[in-house]
Amino acid sequence: MQMPQKVNMPERDPQIRKKDFDQVNTGYSKEEMRAEAKRCLQCKTPMCTKGCPVEIDIPGFIKCLIEGNYLGAMKVLKQKTNLPAVCGRVCPQENQCEKSCILARNGEGISIGNLERYAADAVENIEDHIEIKKNGINVAVVGSGPAGLTCGGDLLKLGYNVIIYESLHDSGGVLRYGIPEFRLPKKVLNIEIEKLKKLGMKIILNTLIGRTKTIQDLFYDGFKAIFVAVGAGLPVFPGISGENLNHIYCANEFLVRINLMKAFDFPNYDTPVYSGKNIVVIGGGNTAMDSARMAIRLGANSVKLVYRRSEEEMPARLEERRHAKEEGVEFVMLTNPIKFIGNEKKAVKAVECIKMELGEPDKSGRRCPCRTEGSNYTIDADMVVLALGLHPNPILPSLTEGLNINSHGHIIIDESHMTSIPGVFAGGDIVGGDTVISAMGMGKKAAKAIDNYLRK
Structure with missing residues (x-):
């Protein structure tokens, strides 16, 4: 018997969506x-x-959807999850639950993320009615990102008083x-x-632990x-x-200015961001893809995404890559920057690059990029965004005596997520996590x- 065809998520027209900040998937x-x-x-054995990563009963929630039982x-x-509307939108399901779906063997795995998003959106205005028996014990959470909100939410349900800083x-x-x-959308997160x-x-804001x-x-x-x-907020520079030329941004600053400080709506919000016409984004992850697509929406004439490996090795989600191409981002593969060239005003005007070839696999399992000597060339650019990753936030570890970190700056934890200080636990990017769901x-x-x- 032939299985029904997979139903893809509807999307807005690329020529329309690239001019605004509204959701792409409708x-x-x-x-x-x-x-x-x-x-x-x-x-029976899903x-x-x-x-x-959080072991959601996927067949269970899908069965409820079929029955029309959204609640x-x-x-x-x-x-299992405190943030289903978030996960349904940004979790890389294609490399996790959807990849493990038995129907994925023929390339038609269930669209689990899209169904999770539907379930969450269907009841967005319904409050959670959970009977919680409080135990009177106070637990502090430092950081309100995905790890902090998840840990805090689970502790709440276990009866603890939780304050997030x-x-x-x-x-x-x-x-x-x-x-x-x-x-x-911020509305969904809110x-x-x-x-x-x-x-x-x-949640206590404006408090730097x-x-x-x-x-x-x-x-x-x-x-x-x-x-x-x-988390991890210290940008990686290519060295x-x-x-240090003007108009070279790290992706973190670029996205924060636009997302959190509404730079796209200057002068209504007094946080301008320089908007170049020929923009080069360097990197191959989701942050690079987000930066390139943001640059398109800020009105750039040309956005080139430069990546030292081939597209096959890119860590960015396949959907995000496709969306970027549809919106006009040009992928420049097997290329690496070796020098930024400035003008008389000390602003970037070009990126000198070198061609790369793929060698043997490295520790990540991806083939290692190697320089092709003598292949240097330049790409004109009046703005560059560096999306090369982030180091762990160093402030709290550096100011906390007895808190051990490794050579990469990550807090060292044991199998129970406890640090070197009794009673202090850690998780997320600060210990080496690299995705929202992880x-x-x-x-x-x-x-x-x-x-x-x-309880001991």
Whole structure:
């Protein structure tokens, strides 16, 4: 018997969407959702669940969707995730649960992420009714990104009083400042966070733990355990000549200015960002893709994405790559910058590059890029965005005596996510996580470990 054809998520026209910041994917209709959900085989041993970092009962929530029981679908999702509307939009399902789906063997795995998004959006205005028996024990969470919100949410449900400390003026961490509106609308994120607040989560903003308060101060304040999830915000630079020229941005600053500080709406918001006409973005991950697509929306005539490997080795999601190409981003593969060239005003005017060839696989399993000597050439550019990754935020570790870190600056944790300081746990980018869902998985494991620690 032939299986029904996969139902793809509807998308806005590239020529229209590249001129604004509205969502690209418009969401399933009820009919499209049911058609896709009915493709699920309801496996007795669901490999999709095993492929999910937070182990969502995927067949369970899909079955509820088929039956029209949206609240039931949400209850199944909320057993494992506190941010289903976020995960449905930005989680790399194609490399996790959808890849493990038995139907993926013929390339037609269930669109689990799109169905999760539908379930979350269908009940976005319905409050969570969860009976929580409070135990009176206080736990502090440092950082309100995906790891912090997940850990805090799980601890709330276990009965703990949870206070999250956030250094910025709004909560969400990388979900708010690092992911563009066209992928994750702030309204969606706000709804998810407000539901956690209604369960009892408190979020204190503009408080930099390490400076405003120390870890020891938190213990003095009566917290019995602390979860550190301060992320990674220190940009990686290539270490080549000219990288300090004007109009060279790190992707972190570029995205923060636009996402969090509304630079796209200058002068209504007093946080301008330089908008070049010939922009080069360097990198191959989702942050590079987001930066390139942001540059298109700021009105660039040309956006070139320069990556030292081939597209096959790119860590960016396949969907994001496709969207970028549709919107006019030009991919320049097997190319690496070796020098930034400036004009008389010390602003970048060109990028000198060298061609690369792929050699043997490195530790990541991807083939190692090697220079092709004598292949140098230049690309004109009046603006460059560096999306080469981020180092862990160094402030809290450097100011916390006894907190051990490794050579990369990551906080060292044991199998229970506890650091070298008893009662202090950590997760997310600060310990080496690299995706939203992996950070959430760490947050969940840490919440269980904290509960076990405090019950001893």
